[in-house]
Amino acid sequence: MSYIRDLGSGLLGSLRIMSRNKVGFAGLIITMTILLVSLLAPQFIDLKMTADIEKIYQGPSAEHWLGTDYQGRDIFKQLLLGGTEVIYVAFLAGLLGTVIGVGLGSLAAVLGGWVDTIATAAAELVITIPQYPLLLVLAGFIRLNSPAGLAVIIAAVGWGGLMLTIRSQVLSLKERDYVQAARALGLPVWHLLLKEIIPNMMSYILTSLVMRMTNAIYGMVGLIFLGVVPIAQNNWGVMYSLANRQGAIFGVNSAWYILAPIFTIALFQFGLINMNRSLEELFNPRLRRGE
Amino acid sequence: MATSAMLRKFFKNYYFRRTLKAVASIFVVTTLTFFLIRLMPGNPLDIYVNSQMQSLGVSREEAEAMASSIFQVDLKRPVLLQYTDYVTGLLHGDFGLSIVSARTPVSALILRFLPWTMFVVSVSLILSFTLGILIGTLMAYKRNTWVDYVFTTFSSIMTAIPDFMVATLIIVYFGVQWKVFSVTGVRGSLSPGMVAGFNAKFFIDAFYHAALPIITLVVCNVGNWMLQMRGSTMATLGEDYVMVAKARGLSEARITTGYVGRNAILPLFTTLALSIGGMFGGSVLIETVFTYNGIGMKLASSLGARDYPVMQAIFIIITTATVSANLFADFLYGWLDPRIRTEGR
Numbered sequence: 001m002s003y004i005r006d007l008g009s010g011l012l013g014s015l016r017i018m019s020r021n022k023v024g025f026a027g028l029i030i031t032m033t034i035l036l037v038s039l040l041a042p043q044f045i046d047l048k049m050t051a052d053i054e055k056i057y058q059g060p061s062a063e064h065w066l067g068t069d070y071q072g073r074d075i076f077k078q079l080l081l082g083g084t085e086v087i088y089v090a091f092l093a094g095l096l097g098t099v100i101g102v103g104l105g106s107l108a109a110v111l112g113g114w115v116d117t118i119a120t121a122a123a124e125l126v127i128t129i130p131q132y133p134l135l136l137v138l139a140g141f142i143r144l145n146s147p148a149g150l151a152v153i154i155a156a157v158g159w160g161g162l163m164l165t166i167r168s169q170v171l172s173l174k175e176r177d178y179v180q181a182a183r184a185l186g187l188p189v190w191h192l193l194l195k196e197i198i199p200n201m202m203s204y205i206l207t208s209l210v211m212r213m214t215n216a217i218y219g220m221v222g223l224i225f226l227g228v229v230p231i232a233q234n235n236w237g238v239m240y241s242l243a244n245r246q247g248a249i250f251g252v253n254s255a256w257y258i259l260a261p262i263f264t265i266a267l268f269q270f271g272l273i274n275m276n277r278s279l280e281e282l283f284n285p286r287l288r289r290g291e
Numbered sequence: 292m293a294t295s296a297m298l299r300k301f302f303k304n305y306y307f308r309r310t311l312k313a314v315a316s317i318f319v320v321t322t323l324t325f326f327l328i329r330l331m332p333g334n335p336l337d338i339y340v341n342s343q344m345q346s347l348g349v350s351r352e353e354a355e356a357m358a359s360s361i362f363q364v365d366l367k368r369p370v371l372l373q374y375t376d377y378v379t380g381l382l383h384g385d386f387g388l389s390i391v392s393a394r395t396p397v398s399a400l401i402l403r404f405l406p407w408t409m410f411v412v413s414v415s416l417i418l419s420f421t422l423g424i425l426i427g428t429l430m431a432y433k434r435n436t437w438v439d440y441v442f443t444t445f446s447s448i449m450t451a452i453p454d455f456m457v458a459t460l461i462i463v464y465f466g467v468q469w470k471v472f473s474v475t476g477v478r479g480s481l482s483p484g485m486v487a488g489f490n491a492k493f494f495i496d497a498f499y500h501a502a503l504p505i506i507t508l509v510v511c512n513v514g515n516w517m518l519q520m521r522g523s524t525m526a527t528l529g530e531d532y533v534m535v536a537k538a539r540g541l542s543e544a545r546i547t548t549g550y551v552g553r554n555a556i557l558p559l560f561t562t563l564a565l566s567i568g569g570m571f572g573g574s575v576l577i578e579t580v581f582t583y584n585g586i587g588m589k590l591a592s593s594l595g596a597r598d599y600p601v602m603q604a605i606f607i608i609i610t611t612a613t614v615s616a617n618l619f620a621d622f623l624y625g626w627l628d629p630r631i632r633t634e635g636r
Contacts, residue, residue: 128316128610130571130606131569133605136575137328140594222453225455225579226579258463259463262460265456266456269452273450
């Protein structure tokens with residue numbers, strides 16, 4: 001029981017620190033709201049995916065808050081339901097990219113020798129290959145409706161820069177006294193990394209995870225828009241791409257169909273980017289004292 | 292002995308080694324993408340045959356017969372042999388023939404599409420970098436005033452919206468709803484019937500068609516430069532030499548440009564070089580939204596048709612642009628900042 005109470009007060013304390021930065025806290029609230037709505041919506045709403053020809057491209061009304069699309073389906077409901085997949089891909093791609101970058105970067109720095117040589121060369125190669133074109137080519141390998149596959153290729157093209165930064169950070173951190181002391185005690189490499197070095201980079205790692213998520217959303221929506229990944233599920237990216245293809249930009253009422261996913265994606269990214277400021281303060285006490 | 296010592300010194304030279312590394316990485320990327328592109332599911336022949344069957348309603352046999360008369364490339368040849376052929380061609384400056392646009396050399400296609408993308412990318416890069424440096428310096432000097440807040444908010448909003456969506460927004464609001472420009476008129480890189488030439492009419496038309504992609508890129512990138520310049524200037528303002536310059540009673544203008552500005556820009560040059568490759572690659576999306584006939588749109592279409600040699604050439608060009616920009620930035624940095632030059636020795 002006391003364990004749960006500690007966790008609760010820890011969370012409250014974190015929230016208090018995060019709320020000090022107003023913009024950052026707003027970002028946190030936006031992000032959490034969108035996350036919550038996107039996760040819960042599929043439980044409560046079911047979308048009629050059948051076309052209703054009499055309701056094509058209606059403007060906003062009491063019945064359809066953001067109007068209807070080219071098949072007469074409710075746009076607002078599509079927005080509520082369309083977040084799950086985008087968030088899933090963004091999070092998975094961000095997590096994978098961060099794990100690869102941090103893992104390889106810190107291993108290369110700690111082990112040195114041929115591991116370092118190979119890992120650094122690989123990272124430099126990944127940076128050199130033009131990212132977006134490479135993503136386009138890799139997208140050709142994805143099978144039908146595979147959000148996880150999409151996340152994997154997005155992570156695969158974007159870990160190089162993080163790996164090099166982490167490597168140089170670890171190279172400097174491992175010379176610190178406390179790491180040298182732990183090493184002198186004969187503690188194994190994984191202990192040095194997981195207990196001594198990586199916790200010191202946590203603020204950087206977390207903020208880079210969030211930035212990676214926004215990059216993943218960019219990559220994903222772009223690929224769907226170009227029509228190179230076969231994803232049929234309804235999501236914000238598919239909405240944007242369909243709206244483009246159906247010429248929704250050319251009408252006043254139909255423009256709602258293309259504006260809705262754009263502003264939703266922008267709002268979510270805005271939330272993520274600003275949430276980063278609060279996260280930085282939470283994990284980097286030096287920033288807090290500076291205020 | 293003297294020559295071998297000179298040779299050894301030459302090979303140890305920083306500039307030489309750095310250039311060698313750049314050439315090597317272009318070669319490695321070319322090799323990797325060569326095999327990656329050809330491993331992609333679907334090949335140009337099948338895609339062509341399918342599209343002919345669909346659009347003309349002919350049988351598979353007929354479509355295959357039509358394709359075989361057009362397609363000159365033997366796709367059944369072992370990939371490794373195709374690779375050695377390709378590299379031999381490359382070394383002679385030959386990018387090969389396009390598979391889909393029959394008998395057209397890839398180099399001709401590239402020459403037709405690349406200048407437009409280079410035009411858009413370079414103009415927007417120069418514009419956003421210059422604007423970003425000016426505004427960033429202003430923000431650092433006026434930090435924590437409304438000027439600072441306005442620009443910070445602007446850049447955090449602009450980083451939130453993907454650039455191709457900004458492009459769509461521009462079309463929806465300025466093109467369709469407020470009718471500032473004609474949506475169909477700005478398509479393409481030139482108006483129909485416009486002949487390239489060294490005259491005002493041509494330049495105005497080229498700028499008219501490039502304006503939207505340029506505006507989009509500048510609006511989306513300037514925020515990033517502003518924030519970087521703001522941070523860099525603020526760090527420089529705390530340096531001792533700035534204080535000494537102030538103590539010497541130098542004019543504020545001279546301190547800002549000669550002491551603060553010059554040093555604050557330095558770290559931004561590396562980022563500038565890195566962003567060139569990204570802008571070329573990202574042009575795929577923006578050019579598609581605006582239907583601007585640049586290399587990005589060509590990449591998207593050749594990817595759809597699996598036109599291997601064209602895709603390959605575009606990869607090589609973007610890679611070369613990225614690598615040489617980095618090389619140039621490294622050399623420039625060494626020249627601008629003497630501390631780097633001596634370190635490598």
